[in-house]
Amino acid sequence: MERPEIVSSEGRIDTPAAVTPAWPRAQLVAFFVMVAVFLVAPFIVYPVFLMKALCFALFACAFNLLIGYVGLLSFGHAVFLGSAGYVSAHVAKVWGGPPELAILAGTSTAAILGLVIGALAIRRQGIYFAMITLALAQMIYFFCVQAKFTGGEDGIQAVPRGVLLGVLDLQSTLAMYFVVLAVFLAGFLLIYRTIHSPFGQVLKAIRENEPRALSLGYEADRYKLIAFVLSATLAGLAGSTKALVFQLASLTDVHWSMSGEVVLMTLLGGLGTVFGPVAGALIVAALENYLAQLGAWVTVVQGAIFVFCVLTFRRGVVGELGRILRQPL
């Protein structure tokens, strides 16, 4: 099918170069504050906790790319986190591969899964999209329960962290921490670049008014699918890294409750904000740490936060902060 001339693939008339401006100052400041905090933090706070928070933060940022910028609520994102973790752990432990190969393998697995699940799920809109992603994720969860290589209830334990690129021994907690920080920052910047690119503008257009975006000649489904695969891939990157950090891949990371948790992090931090998912991930990870002794109460507290956020706190922590400062964060 021929495209209308006004949106010929070379140089769209309605997308001037100014569509990717320099970072707004508030966001630039926030970014450097965030980096500074994460550089200093491991010397003050327990580094393993921080690594967990960073993995969750990348996971939540990837999820936010879909819900915040395309308006798609995926209720099965744990599958990308968890299955990437399994593949990464399998490569590192059973095949004895180096950590970079383990992470690459895990991330690619998530990308392929994202392509398949995304292609099916974008066939329906809105609320159905959420139900379909949840159902497909449950299918893969059952697969992970039954498959031999995942180790069932035990998971894959004692995964060696290995030596990164043959030089950096990750057994050292600080070395591992800074690798995780680098992975997180790379993912964060990639997402930032994506949502501020012409591609990101089209995604927002689809979120605001899909029929209009279609009528302008944008193939909404293709954009949605690319965004979905990108989000799944980055969630996989978070999952692969997490498996190396904790030297463990288990069913927890594939279960629907983990999909719920990433929704909670993003909602609490602020849907569609740049820094919200990071803040949300830190809060939820801290909450889990402190409430861990309380057992099932964690679920109750999480549910209550959900209800509270939806009823009266829909902008989230960072969204409210941005509103007070009158700056998009």
Add this chain to the structure above:
Amino acid sequence: MLLGIPPQALFGQLLIGLINGSFYAMLSLGLSVIFGLLNIINFTHGAQYMMGAFAAYFLLQWAGLGYGWALLLAPVAVGLLGIGLERTMLKRLAHLDHLYGLLLTFGMALVVQGLFRNEFGSSGLPYAIPGPLTGGHDLGFMFLPNYRAWVVVFSLTVCLGTWFVIERTKLGSYLRAATENPALVQAFGINVPRMVTLTYGFGVALAAAAGVLAAPIYQVNPLMGADLIIVVFAVVVIGGMGSILGSIVTGFGLGVIEGLTKVFYPEASNTVIFVIMAVVLLIKPAGLFGRTQ
């Protein structure tokens, strides 16, 4: 022997399939009715199914009221709780994106299931099959336990009754009209907000009734609805939420298919419904009985 399978096993699994199908049908019917009028997916549905089973258990333990009373009172009680939820919380979300309704009810499900798990642990509590429905009949080719037959008959009656009310009565015509265009129906002097509240209460009561039916078969367990609701979501996607009869047929049909899978390829019995959902999405994205928007 039939296709290398002893008929006892085959018909046994078919019956279990029909039983599960009864639950799928009642739950997906409730979800459809709620979705039609409120435009939200009620994630708390699984928790409300569980609360129905617990209500039956409480009635027996604390008030000495048996199964018959439970079948009547539990749906009313849980339905009233649902009405409270709609009045205090869901109503405020009506003007927002539908996804917020999903998130709110998901949060409520976590709270309810967490509270019950704190109180009762995650192992099940037993609920005996009521006296008159114990035992069974030998049909020659299989043994039919009375209670299981009762579940299928009861659920079918409730489902068809719901279909009759919605499709064939004046009340149902108001409901269908409000689904199409609530503002216009309101302008005709019909109290739409009250109808919305009662509809939510009715959908929840259906879930609770399914919970009471399930109590003697499965144990009464705080997490009994947590995984079930995801399967029911798949059932709803397969059937499409446009048609009442569609929900019923899809629910029973998928239960039977799942039962047959247990006989012929047990490894896939957990996932077969999700696979069917994927295939349906490829062939007919709107669902078997759905209308494309």
